[in-house]
Amino acid sequence: MTIPIDDALARLDGALARLEAAVARRLDADAAPDDRDAELAIMGEDRARLAAALDLASARLATVEATTDQVGRRLDRAIEAVEGVLHPAEETHRPA
Template sequence: MTMPPDDAPERDPVTDALHHLDVTLSRLEAAVTRRLEAEAAPDDRDAELTLLGEDRSRLAAALDAASARLAQVEATSGEVGGRLDRAIAAVAGVLERH
């Protein structure tokens, strides 16, 4: 054990031991906190990935429904266009005869 210099105040071994214990406990608390945060992070990432997967599935289903609806509207639009063309031709034919 090293002796303090003559002009330094004498240190109490109990106080030194308590200080050392306090520093060690602080380091232990910090390590436990870091460990708990590290363990919580993957759970958060897993939950986020699950939510993103659910969102993707919901959006894919909505896109499929919208695509089907668009195809139906395009088909109906083509049918209506054909009927209008035939109606215009019929009206034009009637007007030419009169």
């Protein structure tokens, strides 16, 4: 015949073992970074890197556009000068 106190102590020991295992699992889960948090951190870093690259590319594009405009104006002036040398009579008869 089992004494009721012995049964209660056995059940208590089992419950404590399960509780200790659950606490250990929880501590392990809290200690290891969540995959989602790590992925979000990586995405944040990628976003910052891509934003910096986009800013740099935009600045380069603005510089290229300004240079292209300047070169276009210089070419127009050069073409007009060459045409003026090649056809000086037409310059005097051109309507204004």
